[in-house]
Amino acid sequence: MNENEKPLEEAAETEENSAEEKKSVDELIEEAMNAAAGEDTESDEDDAVSEYNDSASEYAELEEQLSEANDKYLRLYAEYDNYRKRTAKEKADTYSNASAKCIEELLPFIDSFERSLDTECTDEHFKKGMDMIFKQLQDFLSRMNVTEVEALGAEFDPNVHNAIQQQEDTDYAANHVCAVFQKGYRIGDKLIRPAMVAVAV
Template sequence: MNEQEKETVITEEDAEADIQENESKLEAEEDENSDQPQEEEETVSKTLQFENEKLTAEVEQLNDRLLRNQAEFENYKRRTQKEKTAERKYKSEELALELLPILDNFERALQTEVSEENKGFVEGMQMVYNQLVTALQSQGIEQIETVEKEFDPNYHHAVMQIEDEEFASNIIVEELQKGYMLKDKVIRPAMVKVNK
């Protein structure tokens, strides 16, 4: 073998060794590079998962707030509707409270003794009294029944107690001031005398 052939053989061997070395380096780099994208993918995946959880929590919080606001609005609507209904139902309460003392005075005036001289006047007063009672009844204002009824603290106000064997216990013996209801609401309880 001549020198040139030796150099060629060495060079070819060296070249083959270099190629193998380069392939090994490339494989090692590929392994390193393949680990890096995997790590990067895991990092990106974790970041996306965290972002997703964060956004899901925000959406749940906003949904919860929306549901609460809707519930509050529904409650507000129901409450205002109820107030409007009550206002319409009891619209004459204030006027009735103003007129009840006048009605009491009419009743006291009608208890006076009737004579030939005042007979016409008393009849006129009775007519006005009847008209007033009718007007109040047309608005749903009714007198609370008392005498010989059982005492009920929701409708009656006991101002006196007596012991009378003619009446059972807790029975109203006498009415001292009339009580009135507006539809289903007591606007003035009756003042009564109750048997023990």
């Protein structure tokens, strides 16, 4: 090898080494970028998982709070509904008891009125006036939901009949009311006064 070819060979080797070094640097840069990208991906995934867990925990907490609030509402509504029903019943009972007491005090006057109508009267105008007044009284009792207790001919019922005697009577079956001495009354389903009766045997 002559002296002129030696520098050319050295230059070629230098260029080859530079190319290898450049390739090595490029590979290192690419590896670094890939590693960084991988770390970013893992970091994003970790952040997403963490955010999801936080959201799930918050949702569960809100769901529990909603369930507790709903339970409180249902209990409060049930208490209010019971209170409303109780007060409505108490109001109805108070009105019914007051009405029953008023009618009970009125019954002796009704009894006397009926007995007076059974008495013979020669004054037709007076009798007609009494009949009209009694009709108005009966209309008032009807509006107050007051009814007579079924008695004559009915089977004896100790809940609504007060038997003061027993007697033989072929017109009525045994254990049936054969005579009424005093009418009984009820207001709605509430008994005001039992009927005073005789029972056939």
